[in-house]
Every structure is written in structure tokens, then in C-alpha cells.
Amino acid sequence: MKKNVIQAVARRPRRTLAFAAVVSVAALTLAGCASSDSGTAGATESKTLTLVAAAAPTSINPALANADTVGSWYSQLTYDPLIRLAPDGTLQPDLATSWKFLDDQSKELELTLRTGVKFSDGTEMTSEAVADSINYIVTNGVNGKAWLGGADTKAEATGADTVVMHLATSNSTVPRFLTQRSLTGSVIAPTGLADPETLKNKTFGAGPYVLDTEHTVAGSSYVYIPNTNYWNPDNIHYGKVVIQVSGSNAASYQALAAGDADIMRGDLATATSAKAAGLTVKTTPASILGINFADRDGTVVPELADIRVRQALSYAIDRETIVKAAWGEDGLWGSSLTLPENAGFSKTVSDAYAYDPAKAKKLLADAGLANGFSFTIASVSTAPADAVTQAIVQNWADIGVKATIAFYSDASLLSTDALAKKFGVLTYYYGAGQTGGIMNDFLSGSPTQYNPFGSTDPAISEALAAAKTSADPDSQSAAYEKAMTVGIIDDAWVTNVAYAPSFVIMSDKVAGTDFGSALTAPDIAQLVKPAGN
Missing domain, CATH: 3.40.190.10 (Periplasmic binding protein-like II)
Incomplete structure (x- = not known):
């Protein structure tokens, strides 16, 4: 990870939430660990x-x-x-x-x-x-x-x-x-x-x-x-x-x-455990995990029609603490919809919703919701996304908002129910290898599980059209950054929480x-x- 990216998501000491799982398993004996099969030219035949x-x-x-x-x-x-x-x-x-x-x-x-x-x-x-x-x-x-x-x-x-x-x-x-x-x-x-x-x-x-x-x-x-x-x-x-x-x-x-x-x-x-045992561990940001305020017109959750409410829920999330608890020092927090060092990433968008519960409460009060409100949030039950969702819900409770989690063990069923517009708020855990795919799913206006209500914004559409047309990488990146600035900051449609790492042990x-x-x-x-x- 380059130094400037680490600085963009710099951490400070905070309390740690406990995410622990104890699994008891029998030792695996893997087939094929020693082979005498012959290979073709260029193969290490006995390996x-x-x-x-x-x-x-x-x-x-x-x-x-x-x-x-x-x-x-x-x-x-x-x-x-x-x-x-x-x-x-x-x-x-x-x-x-x-x-x-x-x-x-x-x-x-x-x-x-x-x-x-x-x-x-x-x-x-x-x-x-x-x-x-x-x-x-x-x-x-x-x-x-x-x-x-x-x-x-x-x-x-x-x-x-x-x-x-x-x-x-x-x-x-x-x-x-x-x-x-x-x-x-x-x-x-x-x-x-x-x-x-x-x-x-x-x-x-x-x-x-x-x-x-x-x-x-x-x-x-x-x-x-x-x-x-x-x-x-x-x-x-x-x-x-x-x-x-x-x-x-x-x-x-x-x-x-x-x-x-x-x-x-x-x-x-x-x-x-692998690091303690002296094994090699390599890691890189690989996925984005966050909250999708899908119901921007308030069809299912009327309160979400007010942008101040969506902003309040974003400011209320203690990203640093949550990310450190879930992934330790290898996790990065931020609001952007793409990974650090990828096309369209910007520090401005990533830092847009730094933890500020006082500001969150004021925005709710300005929206006439000083006593809070309630809704149901849909989420996958996969670890550690499930624990992250629970921590976010607790952050919202701290500002007077009650969110009940509908956990799904079947991701395809969650996708079906999302497209059926059953929920106004959903979590996402998205393998983020390509900015263009993320933009298409979350911001283009095409109905997907990440934009089930088909929300559109002319400024976003214009930016994404420019990105899709230009073959120049710098122009693409600038256009993606513009789309995310509008979608995340100006419209508060979605707020990312973590750039979740991929751990590979070898x-x-x-x-x-x-x-x-x-x-x-x-x-x-x-x-x-x-x-x-």
C-alpha cells in the first residue's frame, strides 16, 4: 500500500469491538500433496x-x-x-x-x-x-x-x-x-x-x-x-x-x-494465527462494504426522502472502530465506492463522512426527527459483514434511530427481495475489482440489487457517459470521481464503510x-x- 493512500485513511486509537468466532474442526488430510504424475514440457513434473x-x-x-x-x-x-x-x-x-x-x-x-x-x-x-x-x-x-x-x-x-x-x-x-x-x-x-x-x-x-x-x-x-x-x-x-x-x-x-x-x-x-506461526501473509484492499440508502424517494421508509436523514445516518457510523475490530490494522475505512489506488478514488469522497454523532443528531433534528425513527435493514449474514452491520445498527441507536436487521444466509434471495423493493436500506459486500462495474451497479440508474428503485441523477448520468465513452484513463478516472461525488456527497444515496482486505496465506x-x-x-x-x- 502506498504511503499516500495510508495517510488518506489514517487511523487513530479507538475502542475495539469484539468480533470472535471459535471453530472446532478435524484436521484435513488433503489429497494430492505428493504426486508423481508426469506433466508436459515446462512443468515441474513431480510438484x-x-x-x-x-x-x-x-x-x-x-x-x-x-x-x-x-x-x-x-x-x-x-x-x-x-x-x-x-x-x-x-x-x-x-x-x-x-x-x-x-x-x-x-x-x-x-x-x-x-x-x-x-x-x-x-x-x-x-x-x-x-x-x-x-x-x-x-x-x-x-x-x-x-x-x-x-x-x-x-x-x-x-x-x-x-x-x-x-x-x-x-x-x-x-x-x-x-x-x-x-x-x-x-x-x-x-x-x-x-x-x-x-x-x-x-x-x-x-x-x-x-x-x-x-x-x-x-x-x-x-x-x-x-x-x-x-x-x-x-x-x-x-x-x-x-x-x-x-x-x-x-x-x-x-x-x-x-x-x-x-x-x-x-x-x-x-x-x-498465520503471522504468529511464521507463515507468509499478504493482503490488499479487495472489497467494499457499506450501506445503501436505496429508497431515496421514501416509498418504503418515508424518512429517507429527506437527504438530511441519509446524511445523518452516514455521519453516525464510527468507521474506524468498526474496521479495526473486523480486520485489525489491515482494514481501511472510507466513504468512496471504489478502492484506494483504483480509478475514481479520491480522498475528498473517502473522508466525506468522518464520524460525527453530534452532527448526525443535528441533521435529524433539522429534519424534524429529534426523537428518531425506525426501519428494517437487509443484510447478508456472512462474517464479518454480519458483525459490521450489527455495529452500525448500534451506532444508529446511539443517535436515537432504531434499525432492525433482516439477515439473509442466501445472497440470491436477498438480491431477489432487494429488486422487489422490500427494503429501503440494505448493506452491500461487493468485490470491487473494477470501478466501471461498480458505477454501473450502484449509480447508473439501471435497476440492480444495488439500485433497486432505479434512481437517476442527470449529473451522474452525464459523468458516467463521459467515462464510458473516453478511452483515456485520466478522463475516465475524473468522470468516475465526479459521479461518486454527486452520488455519495451531493445526493447521499450510499455510504461506504470499509475497504475490506483480502488475506492470502501461503x-x-x-x-x-x-x-x-x-x-x-x-x-x-x-x-x-x-x-x-
């Missing part, structure tokens, strides 16, 4: 990389997979993206060697493809195959429409090694969505597209590994072996990669501490584990390798 994850994938089909830090692991090993996101946030060639917009509205993106690439089934990667894959992800993918320019986006093979994406709406940030971080740039072979049901239990990519279906147990252990048709065999560093599903961070840590695993994504508790057996706030976990498909190699 196995063992990853341990708390949860099984939602799908191994990259179009349907959850593109979070760990959920994407299951697809990244087998499906190379068109563009690769480097640890420092820059875009690098992969299956596409170059890309450019052909127009000044950022609606015609041309991709020049790498030649000589074969899919794992041995078939050639053609421009037609790439165009078909993009069109499948747009039409059927969980994020395809939102991230690749809209439902009417079409990809067309325009030459032997060129594809043009005709975006339904301007979107200068589409190249960032064609990376392994988002999975929407994964290229699926025609064999898989011909029978999409097979994508649920087999892999059809052009990545360094293939799923070993004989030794994989769905929901428990996923085994990957080298792709003998891979275009860049020198980047295959293991004879086998195993992702073991542990069921919890505590169980994952127990396996890693015992020497049965190499890499896991953890939390504050496991990271603290053994001394691995190298190439750098990552950052854009790529929020090590690149296991390309960069992670045995230490000393």
Missing part, C-alpha cells in the same frame, strides 16, 4: 500445488462462475482469458495479443488474436470460435450483459485473427472485463458451446490445465493436470494442481499450518504470489510456481 478454499465453486463454467477472489480459481486454471490482468493492475496480452477501439464512442473494440493456439480438446482457436464464446457469455453469463456492453452486444469474426465486439452501449472499460479477474474474457471451445451442459463437469478451455474428471469429487476436491495442447508450455509450473474444499477458513488454515496445503484465502483470525514452498487491489489474489494459472524455480 503439486495445493490450494484450499472454504467453499466449492458455484460452477466451473466460467460464464456462470462467481468471479470473486477464490471462486474464480476453479476456472482460471483451465480457461485462458483474452487479456491478462497483471499484479500491478496493467493489462497484458494473452489469447489476444493487442486490442483497440475503432471509434471515438468506445463501442467497436477490435481484438487481434494469438495464432497457433489450440483448445484442450486439440481443436484450433479460430476467430469464429472466439466470437461465439463472447456471444455465449453475453447471452448466458451471469455478468456478461452488465460487463460487456449490454444484452445486444455482438462479437463478429472479421478476419482470420481478428474479432470485433460491437457493444450495445459505450464502455471504454470492457478490456478490463476480458481478463481472468472477471472471467467474462474466458474463451470456451466450440465443443463445450455445442453442449453447454457439459461445461458443468468438464473443461473446454485454452488454459494451462484441464480438469481431471476421474479424480475430481464435485464439492470436495478438484484436480487439474497439464493441458498437453497449451500454447505456452513454459508457463506450466506443476504436474498437478488440487483445490481442496475445506468448508471454513479455520479448516483451511489447519490444513495449511500442517503442511498439507500451499495457498488459502483467509480472514483476520487465520491471518493473525507456505514457503511457493513463489510468484504478488497481487494488488486490482488482482486480489495470486495468479495461480501463470505466475505461482515452486519456490526456487
Whole structure:
């Protein structure tokens, strides 16, 4: 983390809230920790990389997979993206060697493809195959429409090694969505597209590994072996990669501490234990967590129609104390909707709602609510978001506002109820790798679970249109900052609380584990390798 960013979210000593969980688990014995499987040229044939994850994938089909830090692991090993996101946030060639917009509205993106690439089934990667894959992800993918320019986006093979994406709406940030971080740039072979049901239990990519279906147990252990048709065999560093599903961070840590695993994504508790044990822990801001005052017209909660009420609730949140309790010294607090060092982040927006309960009470009194009011807030029950929500509700109680929490263990059901406009206030816990996606979900006016009432503001719409049209990074960032200034400060639609960190714990057996706030976990498909190699 750069010094100026740390200063922007500087901490001061405060009381600490107790967020503790005690989990008792049996020791895991992970399969595949020593392997004699032979690999292709470039593989370290006797080496196995063992990853341990708390949860099984939602799908191994990259179009349907959850593109979070760990959920994407299951697809990244087998499906190379068109563009690769480097640890420092820059875009690098992969299956596409170059890309450019052909127009000044950022609606015609041309991709020049790498030649000589074969899919794992041995078939050639053609421009037609790439165009078909993009069109499948747009039409059927969980994020395809939102991230690749809209439902009417079409990809067309325009030459032997060129594809043009005709975006339904301007979107200068589409190249960032064609990376392994988002999975929407994964290229699926025609064999898989011909029978999409097979994508649920087999892999059809052009990545360094293939799923070993004989030794994989769905929901428990996923085994990957080298792709003998891979275009860049020198980047295959293991004879086998195993992702073991542990069921919890505590169980994952127990396996890693015992020497049965190499890499896991953890939390504050496991990271603290790992540091004490001398294991390597790396961290970066990876998600945003905060409060969405979705009902800006007061349809469900009449009091929210007054901007002073939304501002009061924002000033009442003791972000520093909450964040320190949830993530220790690795957590950062702030009001911005994007992560420090990402496009559109500004200190002004991040510091906009520094803790001020006296100001919060005055705003409520000015709004005629000196005696407070009550409402229900919907929230996921996932740790530590659940404890953060409870702490925020206590902050509101301190200024006379009573909020009752409706906890959801099923995130999809929460999304459904949010879109049905059942709640005026909701929490969010959002993996924030790309500012453009955040802006589309929270501020664009398109009805989403993050803007279920479809609120719009002409100033925001103008700023986002400018960001989507311009391919200049500085102009994009300025436009995003303007949109967030209006949405967060001028309109008080949403207030962020935390830039939640990603903790990655690893053994001394691995190298190439750098990552950052854009790529929020090590690149296991390309960069992670045995230490000393």
C-alpha cells in the first residue's frame, strides 16, 4: 500500500469491538500433496500445488462462475482469458495479443488474436470460435450483459485473427472485463458451446490445465493436470494442481499450518494465527462494504426522502472502530465506492463522512426527527459483514434511530427481495475489482440489487457517459470521481464503510504470489510456481 493512500485513511486509537468466532474442526488430510504424475514440457513434473478454499465453486463454467477472489480459481486454471490482468493492475496480452477501439464512442473494440493456439480438446482457436464464446457469455453469463456492453452486444469474426465486439452501449472499460479477474474474457471451445451442459463437469478451455474428471469429487476436491495442447508450455509450473474444499477458513488454515496445503484465502483470525506461526501473509484492499440508502424517494421508509436523514445516518457510523475490530490494522475505512489506488478514488469522497454523532443528531433534528425513527435493514449474514452491520445498527441507536436487521444466509434471495423493493436500506459486500462495474451497479440508474428503485441523477448520468465513452484513463478516472461525488456527497444515496482486505496465506514452498487491489489474489494459472524455480 502506498504511503499516500495510508495517510488518506489514517487511523487513530479507538475502542475495539469484539468480533470472535471459535471453530472446532478435524484436521484435513488433503489429497494430492505428493504426486508423481508426469506433466508436459515446462512443468515441474513431480510438484503439486495445493490450494484450499472454504467453499466449492458455484460452477466451473466460467460464464456462470462467481468471479470473486477464490471462486474464480476453479476456472482460471483451465480457461485462458483474452487479456491478462497483471499484479500491478496493467493489462497484458494473452489469447489476444493487442486490442483497440475503432471509434471515438468506445463501442467497436477490435481484438487481434494469438495464432497457433489450440483448445484442450486439440481443436484450433479460430476467430469464429472466439466470437461465439463472447456471444455465449453475453447471452448466458451471469455478468456478461452488465460487463460487456449490454444484452445486444455482438462479437463478429472479421478476419482470420481478428474479432470485433460491437457493444450495445459505450464502455471504454470492457478490456478490463476480458481478463481472468472477471472471467467474462474466458474463451470456451466450440465443443463445450455445442453442449453447454457439459461445461458443468468438464473443461473446454485454452488454459494451462484441464480438469481431471476421474479424480475430481464435485464439492470436495478438484484436480487439474497439464493441458498437453497449451500454447505456452513454459508457463506450466506443476504436474498437478488440487483445490481442496475445506468448508471454513479455520479448516483451511489447519490444513495449511500442517503442511498439507500451499495457498488459502483467509480472514483476520487465520491471518493473525498465520503471522504468529511464521507463515507468509499478504493482503490488499479487495472489497467494499457499506450501506445503501436505496429508497431515496421514501416509498418504503418515508424518512429517507429527506437527504438530511441519509446524511445523518452516514455521519453516525464510527468507521474506524468498526474496521479495526473486523480486520485489525489491515482494514481501511472510507466513504468512496471504489478502492484506494483504483480509478475514481479520491480522498475528498473517502473522508466525506468522518464520524460525527453530534452532527448526525443535528441533521435529524433539522429534519424534524429529534426523537428518531425506525426501519428494517437487509443484510447478508456472512462474517464479518454480519458483525459490521450489527455495529452500525448500534451506532444508529446511539443517535436515537432504531434499525432492525433482516439477515439473509442466501445472497440470491436477498438480491431477489432487494429488486422487489422490500427494503429501503440494505448493506452491500461487493468485490470491487473494477470501478466501471461498480458505477454501473450502484449509480447508473439501471435497476440492480444495488439500485433497486432505479434512481437517476442527470449529473451522474452525464459523468458516467463521459467515462464510458473516453478511452483515456485520466478522463475516465475524473468522470468516475465526479459521479461518486454527486452520488455519495451531493445526493447521499450510499455510504461506504470499509475497504475490506483480502488475506492470502501461503507456505514457503511457493513463489510468484504478488497481487494488488486490482488482482486480489495470486495468479495461480501463470505466475505461482515452486519456490526456487
